[in-house]
Amino acid sequence: MPAIINRELGNIVIEDSVLANIAGISAMESYGIVGMASKNAADGIFELLRFENLSKGIVVNTEENEISIELHVVLEYGVKISTVGENIIERVKFNIENLTGLEVDKIEVLVEGIRLK
Template sequence: MIKFENHLGSIEISQDYFANLVGHAASECFGVAGMVESTASQGLRYILKKDEAQDKGVKVRTVAGGLVIDLHIAVTYGVNIAAIVKSIVNKVRYTVEEATGLQVAKVNVFVDDMKQ
């Protein structure tokens, strides 16, 4: 659970909701070939279930009242990686802030693989 306190009370949003929201936004960006497992538990779940989970490669945590999002992606060979990363950061930040109203402090994008 991600929990925030404000003047109206307490806000609790599940980790799965954020991971699915962020994973969907990132995978829609041009040049993203897919998401890569970021933890051993995600890799094991993928092997056992044999399906593509939206939270694959996504980690969301709170730091000093803001959200920090880590994304592990695979990119398409031959595209400008810097442009892809900038696009992902902007889209993920906008999507999360519009859907939840919570401030995104940082989006870290890790390019772990390149596919053709």
Template sequence: MEENNIIDDYGSVKISEEVVAIIAGIAATDVPGVAGMSGGIAGGIAEILGRKNLSKGVKVEVGEKEAAIDLYIIVEFGSRIPEVAWDIQDKVKNTVQEMTGLNVVEVNIHIQGVNFEKEAKKDTEVK
């Protein structure tokens, strides 16, 4: 596992890629329109991961002072995908930079599916 070393007059701080992935995953799931993180496509069905597996839907590459992040997302039905993606990019970049001090050079969003669950519940409630 890669780690980021921050060296100053007092010593060094090491930030693992998994920590950056968890921060990015939490930030992404806080964006309205995001149903969850995707663990990938298995048999054509996207798996929505819960909070304890947030780093599974995130791929991070950390250099000395920079990071590139790929997020695999499932959006809520009815959400405007470009707006959700831009909001995720903005929130993830700002959160990771604030918490780690790394310069986030890329936040790539991969939409893996659409969640229809809330829409189906509304239809049932109306009937």
């Protein structure tokens, strides 16, 4: 369900895919992230996504303009996972709120794997 911003002259509708793209680009700017992961539900194997498919590793839920985001990520070996996760959350929240004017209620970072960069 898209996010809707009501204005005096009309509405601005922002699709979940746009929010997912912003979240993916923002996450990739964070230190320690190798990429987004697309999880294969059948066998639990993750696939590292290319830049143009980043949004496939992101789930956005928008209900009555309450936005929750789930990011499936692959991190670089040797980084402190909790610190990188916090940085991803802060960057994604800041960029979505700054670019759209919407408030993000919840962001979850799911670490699907660790790789050498």
